[in-house]
Amino acid sequence: MENPFEQIYQKLNRIEKQLENLNMSISIGDTPKNSDLIGGIDLAVEITGLARPTIYSLSCKNEIPHFKKHKKLYFSRTELISWIKSGRRKTRHEIIHEAELKQINSLKKRNHKVLR
Secondary structure (H helix, E strand, O other): OOOHHHHHHHHHHHHHHHHHHHHHHHHOOOOHHHOOOEEOHHHHHHHHOOOHHHHHHHHHOOOOOOEEEOOEEEEEHHHHHHHHHOOOOOOHHHHHHHHHHHHHHHHHHHHHHHHO
């Protein structure tokens, strides 16, 4: 039987990690009042963590969402965050799970055709 104090310690660690994540999101301005912020290259650098030359290169190739007005680049905070999130890769567990579901569905279809 597991020690109840150990369980409490594990739960407190999880809560602490969640608070750290919350504090990080607040510190980069992930609040509703700043969610539609428009800014220049410095905003893009701050949000993406990429270097200025990389931002310019991606903008030139139209690979990052941006606006251009009077030869100056502008970026939307929400669009940059959406762009970053769109690059999410699936975990191995998710890929395996999807493959298993596809296999199950194909077997169901085959069995359904045989029964007809």
